[in-house]
Ligand SMILES: *[C@@H]1O[C@H](CO)[C@@H](O)[C@H](O)[C@H]1NC(C)=O
Ligand SMILES: *[C@@H]1O[C@H](CO)[C@@H](O)[C@H](O)[C@H]1NC(C)=O
């Protein structure tokens with residue numbers, strides 16, 4: 427009797443544990459539902475989770491977040507500008523291999539536009555990359571190809587990708603600050619608002635060579651490696667101030683227009699800034715000193 431009780435308790439505990447830990451993958455023909463608390467994917471070591479993230483009352487975005495940071499820091503969203511309702515919305519991996527996000531009334535809000543009938547699965551990798559992978563281990567689609575405001579270690583920023591800040595603190599809508607390669611092959615920060623557009627880093631009016639940038643390499647690729655270094659084909663190179671494989675990192679274009687490299691303190695779940703663009707005229711960031719104010723810049 428005691429043994430049976432123990433066994434039942436054990437099985438019960440094991441079930442809870444499993445459901446709390448999230449799902450390892452999503453198979454063809456299955457869905458994650460917005461109202462099911464345990465319907466989310468988790469990466470093999472649990473660093474990242476992916477599921478519906480509440481962005482407002484009755485409003486959710488399908489997202490990827492750091493599991494062990496305070497307030498679950500979001501690193502990617504499928505539908506940041508078109509949240510779905512908190513009832514009836516779901517993410518479905520259809521039998522034809524298309525990953526589709528539908529809202530409460532069943533209309534498609536977002537999809538990967540992929541097609542394959544051969545054993546496709548959605549998996550969240552330990553890098554934070556959400557992938558559609560087939561049995562030959564080929565990626566049909568990956569979230570790393572369409573970043574929102576954050577670049578993760580091993581994720582590349584390339585010629586057709588742009589980091590776009592959030593609109594304001596706590597508002598996940600696309601904002602107006604962008605980080606991308608320009609026509610001159612140089613990575614830059616630009617405010618791209620409804621009224622006007624202006625680049626603010628590297629400092630406008632100064633020759634980019636003075637900042638160690640090289641406009642002649644047209645490969646346009648940048649990457650944050652696993653250790654601490656960011657390397658770009660335009661010559662922009664920087665290190666996180668803390669060294670090593672230890673901390674989890676993210677490079678985020680924040681709502682205030684600043685690009686920041688963060689390291690996670692896993693004991694507190696809080697982020698620490700481990701790099702900032704040093705030559706940025708903070709006051710050049712649009713709006714940081716008021717609509718009509720004039721800023722001066724000192725190197
Ligand atoms: C996952 O955890 C295992 C065991 O702790 C560790 O050996 C491995 O390096 C981890 N993998 C990643 C990608 O962090
Ligand atoms: C977490 O969220 C709460 C509620 O929105 C907020 O008050 C708090 O400052 C946040 N903490 C951090 C570290 O962002």
Ligand SMILES: *[C@@H]1O[C@H](CO)[C@@H](O)[C@H](O)[C@H]1NC(C)=O
Pocket residue numbers: 484511512513530
């Ligand atoms: C959430 O929004 C949907 C669609 O707008 C609506 O049908 C539903 O009643 C709302 N639910 C709640 C709890 O407000």
Ligand SMILES: *[C@@H]1O[C@H](CO)[C@@H](O)[C@H](O)[C@H]1NC(C)=O
Pocket residue numbers: 571572573586587
């Ligand atoms: C960028 O181009 C690659 C390769 O052509 C493609 O797979 C990816 O979806 C594109 N990303 C965006 C955001 O357009």
Ligand SMILES: *[C@@H]1O[C@H](CO)[C@@H](O)[C@H](O)[C@H]1NC(C)=O
Pocket residue numbers: 643644645646647657658659660
């Ligand atoms: C251009 O950048 C790429 C990527 O960083 C690098 O591999 C390549 O060597 C660079 N080419 C030149 C001519 O510097």
Ligand SMILES: *[C@@H]1O[C@H](CO)[C@@H](O)[C@H](O)[C@H]1NC(C)=O
Pocket residue numbers: 655663664665
């Ligand atoms: C980054 O750190 C490595 C290892 O300490 C060093 O070799 C490299 O020069 C550093 N790069 C920069 C830009 O400081």
